[in-house]
Amino acid sequence: MSQKITTIGFDADDTLWQNEQFFRLTQDLFYDLLKDYADTDHLAERLLQSERKNLGQYGFGIKGFMLSMIETAIEVTDRQVPVDVIQQIIEAGQEMLRHPIHLLPHAQDAVEALGRNFRLVLITKGDLLDQERKLAQSGLGEMFDAVEIVADKTPETYIRAFMRHGHGPDRAIMVGNSMKSDVVPAIEAGGWGVHVPSTFEWEVEKADAPVDHPRFRVLEDLGGLQGLVSDLA
CATH class of the missing domain: 3.40.50.1000 (HAD superfamily/HAD-like)
Known part of the structure; x- marks a missing residue:
């Protein structure tokens, strides 16, 4: 048989x-960077919307997550997001890509x-x-x-x-x-x-x-x- x-x-x-715990840590940083523009719950909702929308274009993974964070930051600040915030988001994503x-x-x-x-x-x-x-x-x-x-x-x-x-x-x-x-x-x-x-x-x-x-x-x-x-x- x-x-x-x-x-x-x-x-x-x-x-x-x-894996997911590193996404959560980066999300917490993202919420802190944008706390002057929106509360955590609103940022979480908008980020999740961006991620769902972008899956078909960017797929799953850290790079798509970074782009969704940047897109969300631009939207919730009405295109006024400081350049250094964008830079910190990129650096956080790069750190995720290097994480052991x-x-x-x-x-x-x-x-x-x-x-x-x-x-x-x-x-x-x-x-x-x-x-x-x-x-x-x-x-x-x-x-x-x-x-x-x-x-x-x-x-x-x-x-x-x-x-x-x-x-x-x-x-x-x-x-x-x-x-x-x-x-x-x-x-x-x-x-x-x-x-x-x-x-x-x-x-x-x-x-x-x-x-x-x-x-x-x-x-x-x-x-x-x-x-x-x-x-x-």
Whole structure:
């Protein structure tokens, strides 16, 4: 009898290493820079609107986030934003791009252990250069059989990835912190979706959990992943 599960997909940001917390810190700086023009709640709302609007043009990642902050700053100040504020926003974004990688608990152990018996595929969205940098610095790059850096994550994304690098989505598990990007579309593609919640959740990535679906699972952290996969495989 053939093995039920042969391929495991991993998300990267906030699944294997910290990411969103650095966005939050930069947002706090952004709110402080513009506190004389608008309160925090209004700035947060306007920034989120800009991010949603710009995803189709800039995609996911730090560079698009920087441009959305600059656009928001121009709008909320009625085009009167000081040049030094723009400069500080750019510098904050550049600092994010240089920030060292911090692996999340159990990430390395989980990848190493599962790589002995399963085909591992990193499926992440965002800026190509930045995602490649983070993967290289993480020390996990050589442990993956394949890496897919995609513009967005849809059921079709997972079908293509798991057909290309495995035996199809029905014999694959996708592990990630985003219900919207990692779990729901992987299940819709025919695979298993394992949600590993992160400390911070970007509003854009929120979605209802498919709690009644037989292929949906939740883990507190990656420490329980090997046991879960063993049960399913």
